[in-house]
Amino acid sequence: MQLKLKLTAVAALAVLAGAASAQDVQVVKIGHVAPMSGAQAHYGKDNENGARLAVEDLNTQNIVIGGKKIKFELAAEDDAADPKQGTAAAQKLCDAKVAGVVGHLNSGTTIPAAKVYNDCGIPHITGAATNPNLTKPGYKTTYRIISNDNALGAGLAFYAADALKLKRIAVVDDRTAYGQGVADVFKKIAASKGITIVDEQFTTDKATDFMAILTSIKSKNPDGIFFGGMDPQGGPMLRQMEQLGLGSVKYFGGDGICTSELAKLAAGAKTLENVVCAEGGASLSKMPGGEAWKKRYDAKYPNQFQVYSPYTYDATFVLVDAMKRANSVDPKVYTPKLIEANYQGVTAKIAFEPNGELKNPAITLYTYKDGKKVALN
Template sequence: MKRFFSLSSAATLLAIGLTAAPGAFAASPQIIKIGFAAPLTGPSAADGKEMENATRLAIDDANRRAPKLNGQPVKFEIDAQDDQSDPRIATQIAQRFVDTGVAGVVGHFNTSCSIAASKTYSNASLAEISPSSTGASYTQQGYPTTFRVVGQDAIAGETLGRYLLDSLGAKRIAIIDDRTDFGQGLADRVEATLLKNHGKIVAREYVTNKTIDFSAVLTKIRGTNPDVIVFGGFDAQAAQLVRRMRSLGLKATLVGEGFNNNIFVDLARGDGEGTITIQPGLPADKLPASDFASRYEARFKTRLQGFQAPYAYDAATVLLNAVLTAGSAEPAKVLAAVKASRLKGVTGPLAFDAHGDLANSPYTVYRLKGSHWDGIKILNAAQ
């Protein structure tokens, strides 16, 4: 049925609006942008998308509490950008964030991208909080704007090296890295820890993060008869590496950091059984906020595949809380509030040391059994 609205009715409503008491109409909230940068296309797109979703979830939660700055309503929004795991593009995105006036940045995913963008953020006093960049050099540049909510590789490498000797009982260890800031940083620290503790390193080899065929390097290593091969690199390459190991008859255990998601499982296609990975933080079922996965899945109608999402949520939470604590979206004031953060996150306590590293970061060791990663040991690097 059609409804008719007369001109006289409209005039009456207009008159009511003009004579309404001050404050009868709520002021539009100020929009505050939070930058987000990660690979949303390419081999690491699944990780990047989960991190983006988690950042959105944190923003949803903050907006649900009707936030205000100086008594005025505000609304947080995400400015999500795809850095394609490319440091050059990451630098361009960093400048975009500076130019458009975001309050802070959640990102980047790759250590190389976080490092490439960090000078731009530092020049603008813009806080950069990475949920996943574990390369030690990221926070060792001397910039006051670099932070992360996960452990870093100087600690991870030492922790992994001790685990290989003390728990796994490794006797003959080969090491391969992909020459990235992450991969080489992890491998170098594992090597240093093994040498310090009299571990036997039978080979030290290198590939690139573009290597597809690992035949040559593995054929060379096979002659050293290793019982463990440590790989400093990302999960997609690790999966191809372990498949080639099996086809060449290498029975060694593959060990690394950050393999425990379905990308590795799918690409390894059954050849990765027994692979061991160390991961910053606690297993999902041991997180302080045990309902995070179920809330994520209810919001986005998909299951979590990787480990980064709760860390992205926490990185966003630190920024959102810093804006409200500072009473301002001005980057320099937000940065000061980030430095002073003392929060209980979904992953655990959130506080930073003088370098911007997480003050306390446990690690979990996982072993692949079939298509499932079993958390087999929790190691607290702070002890």
């Protein structure tokens, strides 16, 4: 009887210990925002997959911060690539008191959302938005872990002038913060390299018919076209270039068109092989952990990889690295640690300039062969 009482007491203590340890688990929410609906949903899904994979990996590490075991959860929002929805999503995450945010995808949504995060004191890291104006306000809550448009536009202009020896280029942009920004940089550097900008045309990020624009450009006899915009417009534009007999004209663009989806959207157009596009960061094969990470990603999310998921993965880890170094998940406490980041990620060694820009950003140029994206450098 006495032994039975002892065993019961031990069992009760075990239950109490289990309850105590369960109470010591703290749920920490990390926000993620990208277009999950509309023409750019393939980018958004890829970005969210990267952040989700990071959260799952972090939860296997039994991380303890401030004496509590941490369980991370992703609070995912859809901004549909729309600035108004972007600020609404940002405010929703502020109201939900998330610890930090990964996002947004588009510069046009990230720039206005950055003010919302700054005002509510929550840090955000984008691995996709590239307009240099993002970091100009000097918010201590804004970080970017990818090259900005100054690097992308300049890299493409140098390649057009120095490697391809082009002389006459037309420029088209979609009037978004991203498209206009990268086009402006390209124009400025191209002109400084002796390239004549023979025509400038504008479209929108909803358009699919570019015949009038391309007909006007064709009359100016260009040897290249630069497009500042995204692949839902880039693919149809390539098809229509072929239809109009612009099959020998080079086609340049930033990371917005530099996707595997572009090949599908071009639907067999031979002009796809004339594409030269730029991405911030190294190619997957040259990233410190790129190829091993991509195998894991593909196993979990087959046929969904686009461009930015390695960066959203790293962005999530960079936020948590700052929490660990501060021994706090409170944004007021850990945000000052972000600027001191020295984190070895999948994409690169991540450290920041005083304005939140990535130190020593790389860019990679790509083209397409047999429908597949291949690195040029």
